[in-house]
Amino acid sequence: MTDAASFVRANTVRSAVPLVPEIALYLAAEITPIWQATEDWLHERGIAPPFWAFAWPGSQALARHVLDHPATVAGRRVLDFAAGCGLAAIACALAGAARVEACDIDPLAVAAIRLNADANGAGVVALDGDVVGTACRWDLILCGDVCYEAPMTRHILPWLRQMAANTEVWVADPSRAYLPRHGMAAFARMVVPTTVELEDRTERTVTLFRLLATAMAMAKAGIADMEAGRYTLIATQADAEASHERTMARLRTRLADDSHR
Numbered sequence: 102m103t104d105a106a107s108f109v110r111a112n113t114v115r116s117a118v119p120l121v122p123e124i125a126l127y128l129a130a131e132i133t134p135i136w137q138a139t140e141d142w143l144h145e146r147g148i149a150p151p152f153w154a155f156a157w158p159g160s161q162a163l164a165r166h167v168l169d170h171p172a173t174v175a176g177r178r179v180l181d182f183a184a185g186c187g188l189a190a191i192a193c194a195l196a197g198a199a200r201v202e203a204c205d206i207d208p209l210a211v212a213a214i215r216l217n218a219d220a221n222g223a224g225v226v227a228l229d230g231d232v233v234g235t236a237c238r239w240d241l242i243l244c245g246d247v248c249y250e251a252p253m254t255r256h257i258l259p260w261l262r263q264m265a266a267n268t269e270v271w272v273a274d275p276s277r278a279y280l281p282r283h284g285m286a287a288f289a290r291m292v293v294p295t296t297v298e299l300e301d302r303t304e305r306t307v308t309l310f311r312l313l314a315t316a317m318a319m320a321k322a323g324i325a326d327m328e329a330g331r332y333t334l335i336a337t338q339a340d341a342e343a344s345h346e347r348t349m350a351r352l353r354t355r356l357a358d359d360s361h362r
Contacts, residue, residue: 105208105209106212106216108209108212109127109153109154109209109212109213109216110216112134112151112154113127113154113213114128114129115127115128115220116128116130118156118161118164119161119293119294119295120161120164120165120293120294121156121161121165121168121188121192123168124192124195124221125220126156126186126187126188126217126220126221127154127186127213127216127217127220128155129151129154129155131298135151135154151209152185152207152210153185153186153207153210153213153214154186154213155299156186156188157245158245158246158273158275158293158295158305158307159244159245159246159247159272159274159275159307160184160186160188160245160246160273161188161293162245162275162289162293162307163189163192163243163271163273163309164188164189164191164192165192165291166273166289166291167189167192167193167196168195168196171197173241174196174197174198174241175197175198176197176198176199177199177239177240177241178198178199178200178239178240178241179193179198179200179201179202179239179240179241179242179243180201180202180203180204180232180239180241181193181201181203181204181243181245182204182243182244182247182257183204183206183244183245183253183257184205184214184227185205185245185246186210186217187203187210187213187217187218187225187227188217188245189203189243189245189273190202190203190223190225190243191217191218191221191223191225193241193243194218194224194225195222200226201223201224201225201226202225202226202227202228202239203218203225203226203227203228204227204228204229204231204232205227205229206229206231208229211227211228214227215227233256233260234260237267239264239268240268240269241268241269241271242261242269242270242271243271243273244257244261244272244273244312246274246277247272247274247277248272248274248278248279248280248281249278249279250278250279251278251279253279254279254281258281262284262312262313262314265311265313266314270311270312271309271310271311271312272309272310272311272312273307273308273310274307274308274310275293275300275305275306275307275308276306276308284314285310285311285312286310287308287309287310288309288311289308289309290306290307290308290309291306292305292306292307293305293306293307
């Protein structure tokens with residue numbers, strides 16, 4: 102067992118996912134302990150915050166949709182992009198995808214993906230590193246909750262749009278701050294249970310979009326003028342930014358309070 106896998110097991114509890122109870126994952130029981138534990142790793146190894154330790158609303162919605170509609174992935178090559186805990190990838194494998202890959206730049210996330218896939222008997226290949234810039238080898242790319250920070254969105258969106266010219270790209274988003282306002286065709290929506298500690302509310306409404314590659318494709322989809330009101334997002338960008346900042350501020354405050362106890 103690698104150090105990363107040992108860390109994941111020691112700091113998580115295998116739990117059923119609220120919207121996808123068929124799948125149990127190694128998840129954090131509380132936010133503060135896992136954040137503090139990962140802070141120690143940050144100093145030693147440069148590990149990112151433990152986003153992999155939570156089943157975020159976007160990945161839950163993707164997994165639920167795939168399991169409810171297995172024909173959408175059956176026999177296809179699928180990538181779960183910025184996969185975190187690997188929930189969407191596991192759902193695709195269980196639904197009959199021909200090959201499933203899940204990528205993340207965080208080595209702890211990659212360890213979690215492998216542990217979670219093994220625990221659920223799912224054939225998932227975990228990729229360690231940034232796949233942005235890679236030539237397309239997938240029939241479907243899944244992106245759950247990837248538009249929560251401006252630098253990340255600027256980094257990934259051009260490549261995802263390039264991929265969308267040759268393959269299907271789904272984006273599942275609960276009104277994160279930096280979700281693109283153009284080139285998105287909604288095809289499903291669902292309410293996902295969450296916690297006030299993590300999301301500042303008890304549920305999030307997640308919309309599943311197909312990412313469109315070009316302005317011509319947007320026009321054909323009839324959504325070339327979303328800002329004029331043809332498609333309304335669940336919350337404004339300002340609301341989403343404020344919610345994200347409140348969540349991060351609560352985490353920083355709790356960490357500071359606990360460090361002084």
